[in-house]
Amino acid sequence: MSFSRLRHLVVLLVAIATLVGTFVSAQTTFKIATVSPDGSAWMRDLRRSTGLIEAQTEGRVTFRIYPGGVMGDDRAVLRKMRARQLHGGIMQTGALETVSSAVQLYNLPMYFRDFDEVTKVRKEMDHILIQDLADHGFEAFGFAGVGFANAMSSKSGTAIADARRLKVWAPKGDAGAVRLLDAFGIVPIPLSLVDVLAGLQTGLIDTVAAPPTAAIVLQWHTQLDYILDLPFMYIYSVFLLDSRQFARLSPEDQTLTRETLGTFLSRVEQQNYADHDQALNALERQGLTVLQPTDEEVAEWRAAAARAATAWVESDILLAEHVQQLEETVARHRESTAK
Amino acid sequence: MKSLHQLVLRALTAVVGLSLTVSCSAVISGFTNSIAEDLSAAVLSSPDLGVVEEGLPAYLLLVDALVEGNADDASLLNTAAMLNGSYASGFVEDESRKKHFATKAKRLALQASCHHRTVFCNLLDATFSEFSEIVVDASARDIDYLYTLASNWAGWIQAHADDYLAIAELPRAKFLMERVIQLDPTYANGSPFIYMGVFATFLPAALGGEPEVGRANFERAIEISDGENLYAKSLMAELYARATFDRELHDRLISEVLTANPASGELTLQNVVAQRLAQQLKESANEFF
Numbered sequence: 001m002s003f004s005r006l007r008h009l010v011v012l013l014v015a016i017a018t019l020v021g022t023f024v025s026a027q028t029t030f031k032i033a034t035v036s037p038d039g040s041a042w043m044r045d046l047r048r049s050t051g052l053i054e055a056q057t058e059g060r061v062t063f064r065i066y067p068g069g070v071m072g073d074d075r076a077v078l079r080k081m082r083a084r085q086l087h088g089g090i091m092q093t094g095a096l097e098t099v100s101s102a103v104q105l106y107n108l109p110m111y112f113r114d115f116d117e118v119t120k121v122r123k124e125m126d127h128i129l130i131q132d133l134a135d136h137g138f139e140a141f142g143f144a145g146v147g148f149a150n151a152m153s154s155k156s157g158t159a160i161a162d163a164r165r166l167k168v169w170a171p172k173g174d175a176g177a178v179r180l181l182d183a184f185g186i187v188p189i190p191l192s193l194v195d196v197l198a199g200l201q202t203g204l205i206d207t208v209a210a211p212p213t214a215a216i217v218l219q220w221h222t223q224l225d226y227i228l229d230l231p232f233m234y235i236y237s238v239f240l241l242d243s244r245q246f247a248r249l250s251p252e253d254q255t256l257t258r259e260t261l262g263t264f265l266s267r268v269e270q271q272n273y274a275d276h277d278q279a280l281n282a283l284e285r286q287g288l289t290v291l292q293p294t295d296e297e298v299a300e301w302r303a304a305a306a307r308a309a310t311a312w313v314e315s316d317i318l319l320a321e322h323v324q325q326l327e328e329t330v331a332r333h334r335e336s337t338a339k
Numbered sequence: 340m341k342s343l344h345q346l347v348l349r350a351l352t353a354v355v356g357l358s359l360t361v362s363c364s365a366v367i368s369g370f371t372n373s374i375a376e377d378l379s380a381a382v383l384s385s386p387d388l389g390v391v392e393e394g395l396p397a398y399l400l401l402v403d404a405l406v407e408g409n410a411d412d413a414s415l416l417n418t419a420a421m422l423n424g425s426y427a428s429g430f431v432e433d434e435s436r437k438k439h440f441a442t443k444a445k446r447l448a449l450q451a452s453c454h455h456r457t458v459f460c461n462l463l464d465a466t467f468s469e470f471s472e473i474v475v476d477a478s479a480r481d482i483d484y485l486y487t488l489a490s491n492w493a494g495w496i497q498a499h500a501d502d503y504l505a506i507a508e509l510p511r512a513k514f515l516m517e518r519v520i521q522l523d524p525t526y527a528n529g530s531p532f533i534y535m536g537v538f539a540t541f542l543p544a545a546l547g548g549e550p551e552v553g554r555a556n557f558e559r560a561i562e563i564s565d566g567e568n569l570y571a572k573s574l575m576a577e578l579y580a581r582a583t584f585d586r587e588l589h590d591r592l593i594s595e596v597l598t599a600n601p602a603s604g605e606l607t608l609q610n611v612v613a614q615r616l617a618q619q620l621k622e623s624a625n626e627f628f
Binding site: 035036038041213218221278279282285286287 | 503510541544545546547548581583
């Protein structure tokens with residue numbers, strides 16, 4: 001063997017050894033963040049699920065979880081994902097308004113009447129939202145419904161005209177929410193989340209739209225007397241990982257991770273729905289009066305909601321074709337249920 | 340400090356005395372009260388978690404018997420609530436048993452306040468606005484009952500943290516605790532400030548929590564107790580330092596707790612529990628930060 005051939009062989013062997021070494025020691029860590037507090041039931045479930053992935057991949061896939069908002073709010077987490085300081089997050093869909101023109105589709109006001117309807121529609125349409133996120137560099141494992149936001153107030157009112165006289169809160173910096181309320185002819189008062197309770201106590205605002213669970217945990221219910229029995233908006237979270245980081249996993253590990261985290265989200269959603277019903281009951285027990293709008297009032301709310309959908313399409317928050325597909329899917333399921 | 344054995348002997352004597360005569364109920368009531376209070380003080384002052392953990396169930400049965408014979412004795416009911424609540428929060432791991440004792444403690448605390456002042460009988464069923472008016476009207480002579488009710492209400496919510504019916508009552512516990520602080524900021528070695536610290540930090544800032552308010556409350560509890568309330572430091576490490584990702588503060592607080600002498604009158608037992616928590620935080624710190 002000539003010297004040059006020997007040298008070539010050595011180089012080749014070193015290269016192979018490096019590759020093998022890389023492969024054998026390949027470990028991908030996902031740094032993920034959420035604003036949810038550590039110690040909550042679903043955070044424990046998340047740790048169990050990621051622990052399961054770590055065990056089943058024999059340490060090739062690991063997770064480092066930053067709970068309780070230590071990495072900032074949803075928008076901050078998204079920024080850090082862009083900067084590759086984080087590789088994933090569990091967040092509300094509103095934070096992704098400027099990223100995806102599909103992810104907020106189910107947030108359209110008053111498109112759903114109950115969880116059963118949401119479940120049927122989502123079975124057909126979730127893949128559209130997931131694909132859109134993938135097109136923008138995010139691997140999503142599904143969505144976890146939180147519940148319906150209901151209008152709650154210290155003042156009684158069931159019609160849109162009543163709502164226009166109220167001092168309605170909108171999350172500060174949430175342009176989508178402002179545009180949406182604008183379509184209802186409501187001029188909201190923007191406040192950050194931490195200031196809402198004080199705003200209700202001082203009378204700066206008197207009306208909020210939130211899931212009953214949130215109203216209780218944030219103690220807003222102590223300042224509220226009425227809840228409108230009209231599901232205003234479906235609220236849900238999404239679990240994202242950075243696509244580039246996810247692509248480092250072997251196909252088998254990708255499948256395992258996708259399935260485990262998808263199952264985790266389904267469990268969270270079931271618990272969320274149970275909590276939602278329990279929280280509604282708790283609000284009544286705490287003395288809030290449930291207000292029933294008349295059929296005419298509901299029709300008026302829904303007509304305004306359709307205008308809100310147009311406003312979101314015009315603002316590029318959603319695509320017209322997705323909204324149309326949602327309308328058709330909802331209508332088809334409603335029709336089959338009515339038969 | 341009287342030995343636990345002496346206290347049990349005295350208590351058993353009292354039970355026998357109760358069964359012997361009804362006519363002396365007023366005298367006996369005062370006697371049983373003293374026993375229950377001594378028992379409570381002995382438990383709180385004990386540095387031995389094991390002894391208290393093993394012995395407390397027997398004392399709880401004893402106190403149940405005392406309460407049965409003196410069902411309208413506000414002071415006795417108040418002490419019984421405290422003992423049951425301490426047992427639930429400090430020693431019971433099993434979820435359903437924890438719920439049982441925490442529920443019993445809250446019920447006893449509500450009964451105690453009701454027997455102390457009739458206007459307090461409505462605290463559970465009143466709307467929040469009515470509830471607030473009643474509590475604002477409370478005075479310094481009500482403080483023992485307000486604190487027992489507030490702390491056991493909070494303990495009951497903690498034991499039922501998976502139940503929104505319970506979580507919805509948190510503002511009531513918080514409002515009671517705020518009133519205790521208004522009436523006497525130094526009450527119970529600053530412990531009400533620890534509760535206020537927990538209330539402010541159990542939610543992350545991004546979800547409406549107020550970490551800096553929490554920190555101020557924990558620091559106030561530390562200040563009032565001249566640094567002897569170690570639980571304030573352990574919880575500040577867990578709920579503030581971790582939430583703000585301040586490892587330096589976290590490790591300093593834990594080191595202070597673990598090197599301190601836990602013996603400090605009725606803070607002793609709580610301080611031993613605080614050291615146990617600090618040790619857990621120390622062991623999990625590298626994983627967290």
